[in-house]
Amino acid sequence: MFNRVNMRVKICGITQTEQAIAIARHGATHLGFICVPQSPRYLTPAALAEITEALDAAGVVTKTVGVFADASLAEMVAIVRRANLSHIQLHGQETPEHCQQLLAELPGIFLIKAIRVRTAADLLRAETYAPYVDALLLDAYHPQQLGGTGLTLDWDALVSFKPACPWMLAGGLTPENIPTALATLNPDGIDLSSGVEQHPGVKDLALVQHLFEQLQPWLPISAEV
Numbered sequence: 001m002f003n004r005v006n007m008r009v010k011i012c013g014i015t016q017t018e019q020a021i022a023i024a025r026h027g028a029t030h031l032g033f034i035c036v037p038q039s040p041r042y043l044t045p046a047a048l049a050e051i052t053e054a055l056d057a058a059g060v061v062t063k064t065v066g067v068f069a070d071a072s073l074a075e076m077v078a079i080v081r082r083a084n085l086s087h088i089q090l091h092g093q094e095t096p097e098h099c100q101q102l103l104a105e106l107p108g109i110f111l112i113k114a115i116r117v118r119t120a121a122d123l124l125r126a127e128t129y130a131p132y133v134d135a136l137l138l139d140a141y142h143p144q145q146l147g148g149t150g151l152t153l154d155w156d157a158l159v160s161f162k163p164a165c166p167w168m169l170a171g172g173l174t175p176e177n178i179p180t181a182l183a184t185l186n187p188d189g190i191d192l193s194s195g196v197e198q199h200p201g202v203k204d205l206a207l208v209q210h211l212f213e214q215l216q217p218w219l220p221i222s223a224e225v
């Protein structure tokens with residue numbers, strides 16, 4: 001078993017202040033907030049800003065990730081500024097050109113491009129984003145849902161995925177399957193949502209604690225990028 005340093009651990013789909021604080025204290029390096037109105041985990045900009053202000057007030061140091069899907073540049077800029085987010089995750093059909101426009105508008109933002117993987121061609125497409133983003137994220141494909149599906153990727157099909165930037169594994173990760181996922185692959189980070197949830201938007205803090213127990217062999221973790 002390898003001992004991974006600089007592992008990023010993102011817990012996504014958080015909607016409650018107390019849970020955000022607790023999850024960061026468990027060791028999450030990145031907290032994800034869904035800014036996609038169709039999602040059952042959607043947070044209004046006001047509710048998101050309330051949570052990030054509470055994190056600051058509690059002295060919690062963590063990266064805050066706004067998850068968007070095909071949102072307008074103006075909307076993303078407004079929400080990032082209002083909630084003082086450190087990261088944006090693009091989970092829709094955004095192109096490398098969109099990534100460049102976003103970085104020009106928000107210099108200093110950390111940009112994660114999510115690719116929903118169906119075929120090997122999607123992995124090649126993912127690599128074309130590497131010059132324009134800080135990290136890639138691979139998620140499972142679902143025909144009707146953009147994310148938070150609980151579906152896992154075919155990890156064996158990802159073993160040769162070595163993009164020219166850090167990458168994070170998502171899609172159906174749970175405290176139980178995370179050791180196998182990390183032993184199979186060598187991602188720079190992991191991202192969990194429904195696998196540590198009671199129901200959409202409400203996390204199960206016992207599962208979050210179990211996750212970090214399972215991650216002990218891969219610690220220390222790092223919030224870089």
Ligand SMILES: O=C(O)c1ccccc1N[C@@H]1O[C@H](COP(=O)(O)O)[C@@H](O)[C@H]1O
Nearest residue numbers: 012039147148149150170171172193194
């Ligand atoms: O979680 C959502 O509702 C969501 C909606 C729209 C875009 C992305 C969304 N979530 C992303 O899904 C993956 C993980 O999902 P899971 O662990 O399989 O439940 C993660 O990248 C979230 O950011």
